[in-house]
Amino acid sequence: MLARDSSCERNSPRIEVRKRKERKRMIEINWGTPMSLNMPQKNGETRICTIEKARFFLLERWPNNDRARSKALHAIEAAMECMSSVDDARAAFWSAAHTAGCRPRALV
DSSP: OOOOOHHHHHHSOOOOOOOOOOOOOOOOOOOOSOEEEEETTTTEEEEEOSHHHHHHIIIIIOSOOOHHHHHHHHHHHHHHTTSSOHHHHHHHHHHHHHHTTOOEEEOO
């Protein structure tokens, strides 16, 4: 049986592998003036104040799944990645709201 040399273990450097937590740095993108959507299907009104809320609303709470919704979603995601303007995303969202029957209005 081979004897274990304990000095080898003591002198060898310990290599510690730490998983570095990577933080995603997010910037806040100005959506402009808030808008309100009157939802006749849900008997209520929803305020859209941020581009993130507009994206969430399109993904989770949108009343229909049509081409205008897809176009607005792509425009918002492109604006969030700073690949297109927020004005284009807002216009696409406004158009999708009209086609969904939500009657958007700008809040002052």
